[in-house]
Structures are given as structure tokens and as C-alpha cells.
Amino acid sequence: MNVLKGLRNIALGAAVALTIGAAAPAVAADSLTMWVRASGANAAQHLVDLWNSGHDQKIALTVIPDNQMVTKLATGVQAGEVPDVISFDLIYMPDFMRAGFLTDITDQMKGDANLAKVAPAYTKLATYKDRLYGTGFTPDVSILIYNKDLFKKAGLDPNKPPTTLDQIHEYAKKIHALGPDIYGFYFSGACPGCNIFTTSPMMVASGAHMLPASADEEPLDGSGVKEVLQLFRDMWTEGLVPKSAQADNGSNFVANFKTGKIGIQGAGGFLISDLKKDVPDMDFGVTFLPGIKEGQASAFVGGDVVAIPKGSKHADVALQFIKWELTDEAQLEGLAKNNILPSRTDLADNKYFKSEPRVVTTAKALGLGYVPWVFHFNDMVNSDSSPWIEMIQAAVFDGKVDEAIATAKQKMKAIASD
Amino acid sequence: MSRAPAHSPPAAAERSLAVAGLRTRSVADQGLLRVASGPARGRTRYLVGALSLAVVTLMLFPIVVSFLSSIKTPAEAAASPPGYLPSVLSIDNYLKVYQYQAGLPTYLFNSLAVAFFTIIFCLVLAVPAGYGLACFRIRAKEALFLVLLSGLMVPYQALLTPLYLMFTGLHLANTHIGLAVVHTILQLPFSVYLMRNSFEAVPRELEEAAVVDGCNSLQALWKIFLPAVRPAMVTVILFAFITSWNEFIGALIFMNKETQFTIPIMLVGVRQGHFGAIDWGALQAGVMIAIFPCLLIYLLLQKYYVSGFLSGALK
Numbered sequence: 001m002n003v004l005k006g007l008r009n010i011a012l013g014a015a016v017a018l019t020i021g022a023a024a025p026a027v028a029a030d031s032l033t034m035w036v037r038a039s040g041a042n043a044a045q046h047l048v049d050l051w052n053s054g055h056d057q058k059i060a061l062t063v064i065p066d067n068q069m070v071t072k073l074a075t076g077v078q079a080g081e082v083p084d085v086i087s088f089d090l091i092y093m094p095d096f097m098r099a100g101f102l103t104d105i106t107d108q109m110k111g112d113a114n115l116a117k118v119a120p121a122y123t124k125l126a127t128y129k130d131r132l133y134g135t136g137f138t139p140d141v142s143i144l145i146y147n148k149d150l151f152k153k154a155g156l157d158p159n160k161p162p163t164t165l166d167q168i169h170e171y172a173k174k175i176h177a178l179g180p181d182i183y184g185f186y187f188s189g190a191c192p193g194c195n196i197f198t199t200s201p202m203m204v205a206s207g208a209h210m211l212p213a214s215a216d217e218e219p220l221d222g223s224g225v226k227e228v229l230q231l232f233r234d235m236w237t238e239g240l241v242p243k244s245a246q247a248d249n250g251s252n253f254v255a256n257f258k259t260g261k262i263g264i265q266g267a268g269g270f271l272i273s274d275l276k277k278d279v280p281d282m283d284f285g286v287t288f289l290p291g292i293k294e295g296q297a298s299a300f301v302g303g304d305v306v307a308i309p310k311g312s313k314h315a316d317v318a319l320q321f322i323k324w325e326l327t328d329e330a331q332l333e334g335l336a337k338n339n340i341l342p343s344r345t346d347l348a349d350n351k352y353f354k355s356e357p358r359v360v361t362t363a364k365a366l367g368l369g370y371v372p373w374v375f376h377f378n379d380m381v382n383s384d385s386s387p388w389i390e391m392i393q394a395a396v397f398d399g400k401v402d403e404a405i406a407t408a409k410q411k412m413k414a415i416a417s418d
Numbered sequence: 419m420s421r422a423p424a425h426s427p428p429a430a431a432e433r434s435l436a437v438a439g440l441r442t443r444s445v446a447d448q449g450l451l452r453v454a455s456g457p458a459r460g461r462t463r464y465l466v467g468a469l470s471l472a473v474v475t476l477m478l479f480p481i482v483v484s485f486l487s488s489i490k491t492p493a494e495a496a497a498s499p500p501g502y503l504p505s506v507l508s509i510d511n512y513l514k515v516y517q518y519q520a521g522l523p524t525y526l527f528n529s530l531a532v533a534f535f536t537i538i539f540c541l542v543l544a545v546p547a548g549y550g551l552a553c554f555r556i557r558a559k560e561a562l563f564l565v566l567l568s569g570l571m572v573p574y575q576a577l578l579t580p581l582y583l584m585f586t587g588l589h590l591a592n593t594h595i596g597l598a599v600v601h602t603i604l605q606l607p608f609s610v611y612l613m614r615n616s617f618e619a620v621p622r623e624l625e626e627a628a629v630v631d632g633c634n635s636l637q638a639l640w641k642i643f644l645p646a647v648r649p650a651m652v653t654v655i656l657f658a659f660i661t662s663w664n665e666f667i668g669a670l671i672f673m674n675k676e677t678q679f680t681i682p683i684m685l686v687g688v689r690q691g692h693f694g695a696i697d698w699g700a701l702q703a704g705v706m707i708a709i710f711p712c713l714l715i716y717l718l719l720q721k722y723y724v725s726g727f728l729s730g731a732l733k
Contacts, residue, residue: 033675038690041519062676063519065686066694075579075671079586083674140692194693252692255496270692278493361448 011367031058032084032314032321035073037066040304043138044087047325047334057317059085070095070378073309077101082309085318087137090125091377092306097128098375103308106132107318114326117344121301121371134307135322136343138335141365142197142300144168144290145257145271146264148283149181150175154263161264161287164294165202165231168264175263184240185374186257186265187232187397191250192389196381197300198266198289199392202228204370205291205298211372211380219380219409220391225406227292229395236396246397249384258282268302269362273339286358288365299369303341341366379415387411435508480708488512488702495699511703518688518700520676522707528594528673529663529680531709536662537655540609543602544654548613548647549639553625563614569607577603578671585672597672597680601662609654617643617648652722659715663708681708 034216036044041063052058062083064072069088073096076082088096096102109115109132116121121138148158154174162168172184200210206224207218235241242256254271256262258279266289275282288297306325308318331342336352341363346362374380375379381388391408395401483502487495488511490504495511516522550556551563581600582591590596620643628638644651666682673679685708689701 038687039692041687060676061519062674062679063687065670065683066690068670076674078579079583079591081586081591081674095575102727132725188693197693251696253693253695254691255698257697258493259497268692278496348687 031060032317034059034085034087034391035062035064035069035083036087037069037089038063039066039303040089040138041086041179043335043338043340044304046338046340047138047330050330050334051324053320054118055208057314059321060235063265073101074099077309077311080311082311084308084310084312084314085306085321087306088302090122090136090301090371091382093125093134093305094128094373094375096307097126097133098249101309102133103310103312103315104131104133105308105319105322106130109135109323112323113342114323117346118326119301119343119345119366119368119369121366122305122343125371125373126278126305127309135308135326137304137325139301139341139343139366140270140303141341141362141369142268142289142302143362143365144264144288145284145286146171146176147257147260147262148285149260150178150263153178158283158285161285163225163287163290165290165292166298168290169231169235172235172263176238180265182261183242184263185235186241186262187245188244188248188250188253189393190248190384190389192382192384192386194250194253194266195392196388197268197302199228199232201289201298201300201370202266202291205289205296206293207291207296211374211377212412212416213372213374215315215413217416219412219416220405224291226401229392229401229404231395232392233399233401237399238346239346246393252394253398260386266404268361269341269365270356272356272362286361287414288361288368297365297368299365301366301369301371328385373414376415376418380412387415426638429558455584459716484702484705487498487698488706490699492697492699495702496697498699511699512707514697514700515684515688515703515707520679520682520684522684524677525681525684526711527681528678529682531594532601532680533659533662534668535595535599536605537658538657539602540605540654541651543606544609544613545644545647545651548615548617548650549643551610551614552617552620553635564612565612567607569603574604575667578668582671591672592674592678594678597669598662600660600668600672601665604665604668605658605661608657611648612650612653616647620646634639652719656716656719701703 034048036046041061045061048059048061056255066089070092073082073088077099098117115135118136119139122139123132126132126134143160146161148165151158151171154171154177156171156174162171175184176182187199196210199401203220203222203224204210206222206227208220208222208224210220212219232241236245242262244252244256254267254274257265257267257271258275258280260279269286272286275284289299290297306322308315308322312318328347330348331344331347332352335342336350337345339352339356339359341359342348342350343366345363345367347368349360353359353363378386380386388406390411391404394404394407398404444495486504487500489507489509490511491506491508492514494501494505547566551559553664556562581603585591585596585599588596590599624642624646625638628642633641664682665680666686669680670683673683682703685701685704687699688704691697
């Protein structure tokens with residue numbers, strides 16, 4: 001019958017195609033494999049390319065979608081199918097170290113002079129029971145970004161960004177007064193990760209302690225938590241924030257700012273090169289995320305760490321790669337040259353950043369930033385129904401600030417006691 | 419899947435011809451014959467036309483919007499609120515998708531290879547299984563069938579880790595065949611169900627006629643049943659292809675290298691920005707590229723998919 005003949009032809013064709021395809025050149029057999037999460041892939045690619053250009057043992061990068069990295073590594077470790085070296089969201093470090101997924105590199109890194117110069121947040125996070133399991137790789141850090149064009153139009157000094165929470169509120173009002181579709185402030189109301197990155201540093205700057213490392217610690221401790229939530233609530237009810245913020249799960253974390261209709265928002269250092277590429281005409285400034293009082297500032301140190309999974313087949317070369325990525329060459333030629341922050345704080349002021357003082361601000365934020373050393377970060381913060389995002393939504397959009405904080409505290413304690 | 423009613427004389431005639439192995443007509447042809455058969459049908463024709471147009475518009479709208487976004491510049495595609503028409507045409511989004519990591523041809527090849535094996539496995543397993551369950555006396559047949567169907571009821575995410583461990587032991591992880599086996603597992607209950615129902619719909623008289631002519635069971639399967647159930651086989655092929663083509667989490671877990679990843683993993687990677695920010699332009703370009711093979715295979719197979727000859731076989 002026709003269909004059977006047709007099927008046979010398709011099958012034959014496909015079989016031929018497969019045979020040809022199978023003969024296509026594969027990655028060199030002795031190359032190392034490295035997994036990297038998608039949002040760190042760009043920076044990692046620069047480093048890997050630089051390494052490959054000067055070393056015999058090449059590294060082949062495999063990009064894993066951000067949300068699947070934990071599942072992927074966990075199943076890989078169980079099956080003994082792990083990459084030789086891995087880079088992932090630094091926040092999972094405590095969980096991975098405790099689970100025994102990573103190789104202890106304390107002794108091998110002992111004599112390394114560059115290790116001491118790495119932003120302290122990374123070393124702290126990669127340490128478990130006094131043993132070191134990794135180091136900083138491709139950093140990112142949160143900052144406050146503001147649209148200088150809108151500042152000028154609203155009669156504000158474009159060189160004086162807000163330095164307190166009250167000023168953010170005041171400036172946002174003036175900017176919103178420019179027109180009904182111009183908004184003073186933006187945040188992604190349904191994105192847990194965006195808010196721990198950009199909103200929590202305002203709380204920390206105001207003296208709050210955020211997440212508990214154990215059940216005995218009080219989560220969300222300090223008046224800063226309430227002050228920040230109340231500020232967001234007020235800006236929301238006054239219409240200074242676009243309505244779409246409530247449902248934004250991060251898809252439009254930075255898209256709105258690019259339209260030039262947002263005055264101020266918390267973002268990451270990555271946005272500087274994004275904006276220069278996508279909206280080259282926009283005049284924008286960056287500053288530290290402020291607290292209640294003048295002089296208070298903080299940041300969330302994000303980005304990726306690098307480590308060697310247990311079971312790595314080329315652990316020795318992987319270690320060489322880790323040592324190499326902390327050298328001046330890798331930090332400057334691999335990262336800074338491409339407008340990416342180096343993880344060593346001593347290189348914050350470098351020849352490549354001279355023409356871009358905004359990147360220097362982010363490099364400095366890396367030094368003053370915080371990162372929570374906690375287990376179950378995913379359950380406490382990053383998951384879509386975490387106590388963290390539920391608190392923000394109940395407080396900002398429903399106005400139940402005190403209740404929201406109390407509920408979140410209780411849930412976080414329960415998670416921490418696991 | 420729709421069928422022309424059996425009482426429509428031209429269609430029935432066509433089907434009788436088809437039994438003799440001549441040819442079948444598609445439903446579209448039959449529809450044209452019917453509406454053209456009388457002027458009284460004119461109004462109905464316009465009504466049906468308008469209705470079809472409305473449905474087509476509804477179905478095409480997302481694809482058209484995707485296409486329009488995909489040819490915008492990346493910045494314009496990300497604009498909020500979005501505009502409908504691109505102000506300048508740009509292929510930047512397609513270039514980004516094409517050049518992403520291992521390169522689009524690699525991902526296309528992987529996806530096609532896995533889908534191909536999935537289709538083969540599904541047919542090779544589901545056709546005999548359906549035949550057996552429909553046409554033979556088997557003890558505890560219904561219980562057996564239920565066990566097969568129960569595969570539909572287990573959320574397969576729960577099976578992934580144990581499967582992966584097992585496949586690693588069998589050296590099936592990181593291979594196209596291994597992933598195709600996983601996709602076959604997903605698709606098999608539905609395929610067997612479909613094939614069984616389809617075999618059951620074949621009139622016994624046809625089989626008896628074949629036996630009288632001296633066919634054994636295998637010959638009857640090949641000469642009588644397979645041509646009769648080919649719409650079901652085509653359905654199995656289509657669904658196996660679409661399942662395998664779109665499947666994400668299994669492909670991610672079972673493949674460990676960029677050069678082995680399939681299209682869905684590439685699509686998630688290429689659109690990913692910081693904190694879940696989405697590169698809309700690249701996403702839409704990826705969507706356009708990913709739906710193309712699905713459309714192609716559907717168009718190639720649709721004439722087999724919509725036509726059957728059994729309703730008129732015994733007239």
C-alpha cells in the first residue's frame with residue numbers, strides 16, 4: 001500500500017541521514033566537559049574560549065537551563081554521570097556541599113595567592129565545616145538603576161541618585177507626574193529571585209537579617225523588612241508602579257526599563273551592557289541599593305561559583321582551570337574586557353572599566369554586598385510559592401504588611417528546621 | 419479527525435473503489451463534491467466558510483504574532499507593551515538561534531533522530547500489541563490492557579531518576595536510542611490503545627474472507643488489517659513525533675552534552691536571560707523553527723490521516 005511504501009521511504013531516508021549525521025565530527029575525545037547555567041553561559045563562554053586558546057586540554061561547555069540545574073546535577077551524581085567541572089548559581093552551594101556532590105579543594109587551593117583576593121562573599125559561601133569546595137566564577141551583583149533622561153525631565157539632578165528609601169519614594173512621585181504612562185518605580189512582583197536580588201538588599205541595608213541558617217535563627221529580623229515592604233505598598237497604591245508588575249514572574253524584569261518609561265528600579269550589573277547594546281541612546285545611572293538612613297547601602301552578591309563535582313574524571317585539569325580563572329589574565333582578559341565583573345575585588349578598578357564608571361560602581365557593590373549562607377534556599381526563596389514571594393505579594397498588593405511578615409517568619413523557621 | 423458521513427453517495431462510492439485498492443479521496447474533496455451538489459446549499463456554504471475562516475484566524479493568530487515578533491530587532495521584540503508590526507525587518511533573532519552554542523543543525527539532527535527512533539519503536543510495538551489484544555483470545559486480556567494503560571496514570575517525572583540510573587547501567591543514557599526508548603515509554607499506552615480500537619473496528623468478515631482465501635494470521639495482518647488501520651498508524655506516527663519533538667525534561671536528564679541536546683532544551687537556553695528575563699525575539703524565532711517540522715510531517719501525512727475506507731468496505 002501507498003502508506004507503507006511511503007513509510008519505508010521515509011524510514012530509509014532517515015536511516016541514511018542518521019548514518020551521515022553519526023559520522024559528523026564529535027568533540028575531541030579527551031576534552032573536559034563543563035556544565036554552566038544558561039544565564040551564566042555568556043560569561044562562561046568568554047572564559048572557556050580564552051582557556052581553550054592557550055591549553056591543550058580543551059573544555060566543552062554544556063548549557064543547562066537555570067531552573068533545571070539542581071535536578072540535573074542531583075540525578076547526574078546518583079548515576080555517576082557528572083561533568084568534570086561545573087558552574088552554578090552560588091546560592092545552591094550550601095545544599096550541594098552538604099549533600100556531598102562536590103570535591104573538597106581546601107588543600108589544593110591553600111597556596112593560591114589569588115584566592116584571598118576573591119570577593120569574601122564567594123569564599124564564605126563555598127566553605128562548609130571549614131573546608132573549601134569552590135570559588136567565585138562569573139559574578140553578578142545588584143544595584144539601583146535610574147533613567148537620567150526622566151530625572152532631567154522631572155527636574156531632578158541626574159547626578160544625584162536616591163540615597164535613602166524616602167528619596168526613592170519622593171523621586172518616583174516626581175517622575176510619575178510626567179505622564180500617566182511614565183512610572184517612578186518598577187519591580188517584578190511575582191518573581192522571587194528578582195526580589196531577593198534587588199529588594200532584600202534594601203532591607204539588609206536598613207539593618208535587617210534576612211534568612212535563617214538554622215532553626216534557632218530569627219528570619220526576617222529587624223524593622224528594615226517592614227519599612228521596605230511599606231514603601232513598596234505605598235508606591236503601589238499611589239500608582240507609581242505599573243499594574244503589570246503584580247503578575248511579572250521575571251519575564252519582564254528588565255524589559256520595562258528598556259522602554260524608557262521607568263524612572264528607578266533595582267537590577268543587576270548585567271543590565272549595563274544589555275542597555276548599551278539594546279537601547280544605546282538611553283542615558284542611565286547606577287548606584288548602590290540604599291537603606292532607610294543616609295549612608296546605608298547593600299547589595300546581593302549573585303552570579304555563579306565554580307566547583308568540581310564528585311566523580312569528575314579530570315579533576316586535576318579542572319583544578320588547574322579553577323586556579324587559572326583566578327589569575328589576572330583570566331579575570332581581566334576573559335571577564336573585564338567583556339564588561340563582566342571580575343570576582344577578585346582588587347581588580348575592580350582596571351583599564352577596561354576606565355571608560356565605564358558605572359561598572360566600577362557594581363564592582364564596588366560586590367565588596368559591600370551580602371549573600372545568605374543557608375540550606376533550602378529554593379524552598380525559602382526561589383520557588384514560586386515560597387514564603388518570601390508570598391510575603392511580598394500579600395504585603396505589597398494586599399496591604400497586609402504585618403500579617404505577611406509574621407506568616408513568612410513562621411514558614412521560614414519550619415523550612416530551616418528540616 | 420473528522421469523517422464524511424457514510425450516507426453521502428459520492429463518498430461511499432469512492433470508498434468502495436478504495437477497497438479494490440484504487441484510491442481514496444480526502445474529506446476535503448468529498449466536502450467540495452457535496453456542497454457543489456445543489457444551489458440550495460449556497461447559504462450553508464457561506465456560513466461554513468465564515469465559520470472556518472473564524473476558526474482558522476483564531477488558530478493562526480498566535481503563529482502570525484510569533485512570526486512578526488521573530489522578524490523584529492531583539493530590542494523591539496522585547497518592548498513592553500509590544501507592537502504588532504515590526505518597524506524594521508531583522509534576522510538577528512534567527513541568527514542568534516542558528517548560532518546558539520552547538521548550532522541549530524546539531525539540535526535539529528538530534529531531535530529528528532530521536533523522533534525517528536520513537537516512531538519506529540512505537541509502531542513496532544503498538545501495532546502487534548493492538549492486533550493481539552483486538553483479534554486474539556488471550557487470557558486476562560482486559561487486565562493486561564489495563565496494566566498497559568496504567569502507564570498513562572503514573573506521572574513520568576517520578577520515573578525519570580530510576581530510569582536514568584537504569585539506563586546508565588545499560589549504557590543507554592546519552593544515546594539517541596536511549597532517549598527514544600524513554601519517549602516510546604511515554605507514548606506507548608496511547609498508541610496501543612489507539613491501535614487496539616482501530617483493529618477492533620475492522621469487520622470480522624474481512625478477516626474471515628482472508629482466512630477462506632488461505633491467509634494465516636500474519637498474512638491477514640499484513641494484507642488486510644494494516645491497510646485497514648493505516649489512519650490509526652498515521653495517528654500513532656504523528657503523535658509519537660510530536661511527543662518526542664516537544665519533550666523537554668527527559669531529554670535534559672538523559673543527555674549530558676550540548677552536542678546531544680534536542681530542540682526544546684536549546685529553546686529554553688536561547689531565550690534565558692537573568693532572573694528568568696526572556697529574550698522574546700529569540701524565543702519567537704525558535705518557536706517558528708520548531709513548529710516547521712511538525713507542520714511538514716502533518717501536511718505530508720494528513721491525506722492518510724483523514725481518510726479511511728472501512729465505513730464503505732462491505733457495501
